[in-house]
Amino acid sequence: MESAREGCVIRHCDAGLVRAFELLGKRWSGLVLGTLSSGPASFSEMRRALAPITDSVLSERLNELAAAGLLTRSVKDTRPPGVIYQLTDAGAAIVPVLDQLATWATHHLVRQDDRGLAEPLA
Numbered sequence: 301m302e303s304a305r306e307g308c309v310i311r312h313c314d315a316g317l318v319r320a321f322e323l324l325g326k327r328w329s330g331l332v333l334g335t336l337s338s339g340p341a342s343f344s345e346m347r348r349a350l351a352p353i354t355d356s357v358l359s360e361r362l363n364e365l366a367a368a369g370l371l372t373r374s375v376k377d378t379r380p381p382g383v384i385y386q387l388t389d390a391g392a393a394i395v396p397v398l399d400q401l402a403t404w405a406t407h408h409l410v411r412q413d414d415r416g417l418a419e420p421l422a
Contacts, residue, residue, distance in 0.1 A: 323364065323365070323368055323370075324394075326361065326364070327357075328350065328353055328357060328358070328361050329361050329364070329365065330398055330401075331350055332346065332350065332358070332361050332362065332365060332371075333365065333370065333371070333387065333391055333394060333395065333398060334395070335349045335350060336371060336385060336386060336387045336391065337392070337395045337398075339386070340384045340385065340386035341384070341385055341386075342383060343358070343359075343362075343383055343385070346358060346362070346385065362385060365391070366385075369388055370387065370388060370391035370394065371386060371387050371388060371391050372385070372386055372387075372388055373385055374386070
């Protein structure tokens with residue numbers, strides 16, 4: 301379904317994209333999901349895998365993704381207590397989309413070297 305507004309064409313999917321990018325467009329969100337795509341992980345495993353993410357940002361992203369129903373947080377009955385994060389079915393369903401996005405970026409986005417200069421695409 302499309303409608304015209306001030307010379308623009310607004311497509312029905314735009315509302316869904318807005319909702320998706322409000323969550324997934326935040327720095328680290330996609331990488332957190334991608335990291336969990338290989339299996340459950342503890343907070344410290346996630347922090348190591350996502351270096352240089354800060355503890356506070358990782359905690360915030362994990363809480364947001366859990367609230368959105370994309371991952372679960374389970375407390376292990378150990379000393380000291382441990383927490384394990386893993387994707388829900390909804391979180392696992394986004395992984396193929398993230399893989400496609402990564403492939404698209406590899407082929408269509410210009411990379412920059414450490415000096416900020418553009419490098420040729422792969």
